[in-house]
Amino acid sequence: MARTSDAARAATTTLHGAARAVPTKLHGAAQAVRRAAEHPGRERDLAAQALKAAFAAWLSWAIVGWWLHAPMAFVAPWVAILLVESTVYQSVAHALQQLAAIAAGTIMATELVLLMHNRMGAMGLVLPLVVLLSSWWRLGRQGIYTATGALFVLTDTHVGWTTSGARIAEAAFGATVGIAVNALIRPPVYLRDARASLRAAARETAEILEQPAGRLVDGQWDEDGAKAWHQQALRIQHRVEECRSAVGWSRESLWGNVRRRALEPSSPAGDDEDALVVLEYAAVHTAELTRTLVEAAAADRQSRWAGLPLIHGYADFLAQAARVMRLSGQSDAERDDDEALRQAAREMRATVDGLRRQMLDTVLGEPELGEPEEASAYGALLLQAQRLAWHLDAAAREDSARGQV
The missing domain is CATH 1.20.58 (Methane Monooxygenase Hydroxylase; Chain G, domain 1)
Known part of the structure; x- marks a missing residue:
């Protein structure tokens, strides 16, 4: 009898839960119908x-x-x-x-x-x-x-x-x-979906780069925080796979499509491919950067690093790289002109050049950095910074060149 009563209560709870979910499902369906009627989109x-x-x-x-x-x-x-x-x-x-x-x-x-x-x-x-x-x-x-x-x-x-x-x-x-x-009859085209995915992934990458930028300088940086940054960076790589799939659908949707001629002048086929390549590099290098921070995050190291000139410059680089990613992820309508993107890319490269010049003097001049482990950690950070800066700067220059054509 007790088992029957428990089963009845469980069934009643399930029915009540299903009944409560019905209005939510109906509201979601109504919203999808409204979006389909109001503006272009997946619905x-x-x-x-x-x-x-x-x-x-x-x-x-x-x-x-x-x-x-x-x-x-x-x-x-x-x-x-x-x-x-x-x-x-x-x-x-x-x-x-x-x-x-x-x-x-x-x-x-x-x-x-x-x-x-x-x-x-x-x-x-x-x-x-x-x-x-x-x-x-x-x-x-x-x-x-x-x-x-x-x-x-x-x-x-x-x-x-x-x-x-x-x-x-x-x-x-x-x-x-x-x-x-x-x-x-209205052959399907998925350019919009691909670009939305690329922009969303670029914004997420910018957010990940911004988080350690402030924490490194104020010393509020620990191993748990570095691991959280690294996990977020790894999730970006999954987003890149989604973007690759969306770009593939976009490219395939133009094959044999009678609307192709009308779409190509304003939407060059190579633009999304180039953006995907840059995003792939950014995701890989961001994961490597955060992995280096995890490896360097010993319990007694954060406060000492926070007072070093190189860390201040490195934090500036992360903030500037985040700005470049955020600007490159904006549509032409959201970005007034390409000068802001070009300026952000120039500042980022200048910061990396300064970090490279400071590297040798900092490692040799600071007694606490005399250990090979410390020097290798800084070297890894600088190497990843140089690679990321090079790809972002190249992407910014190509974006600007396309805008001037």
Whole structure:
């Protein structure tokens, strides 16, 4: 009885939790609809793709089923709705794979049924073969339609080459309609998503660089803080992977896209690639910088480092690198001109040059830095600073050069 009561209370709690979540879910859905109606974004893109898929299926059925009265008319809208893909390139590539899979399964099943005159026996032979064929890497995710094509034949009461040929032809027609609708009616473009990801990652990198900039100078720096900075820097590398995926989608969405000519003058294809390369370098070097700080964060070292001229200069470099990252992550509308970016990059390089000149004098002139461990820690910091500064400065100059063209 006690167990029954506990189970009832748990079920009641679950139902109450689900009931409380419903208004939140409805509010989120309403907000998504509002965003889709008000301005361009992911929600509007998804709504457009859904409407296009529905239209492709309707058009296929209207021609093949309503007008031509084809015997297997349902195949055409089924294939059409599946091939309104995320990009035009994927629509074409997946159409070829899907048609090959459907044709292979259909032909194999038809041949065996006609030879054996026994659908149950043919099913026992052909299904293992088509399931194995569906895992062939050249068919990709469309390989499952090998088994689907075979099942359409095996479960049909009338098996013949005419029926099977009509099924393949209707699949080809549905694929043609799906590709045409996706390519000609508001073909999807993901430039906006890629740039939003790149800017967000640049801002996060700037925030990570800013945090140790102030803490190094005031001496409020410990091993736990350095480890937290390093963990944040490692998360940036995951964001870079997301950006790489977004840039890949952006590039692929322009292949075979009729809107490409209108988009390329204001959105050169190489800009996002260049920004991604710079962000990759920044993420790697930021992780190495923070790792060096973790290794150098012995319990008795922070207060001593805080009073050294080199640490003050290094903190200035981190703040300036953060400013360059933040400015490079801004859109043209957010940034009035490129002079602020160029000036920030020049100041950062000047600081690094000063750190390099101070390095030898500081290590030799400070008795507490006479240990090889201390000197190697400073050397690692300076090396990473030079690499990061070089890449950020090069990116700033390229950005400015593009803005002047």
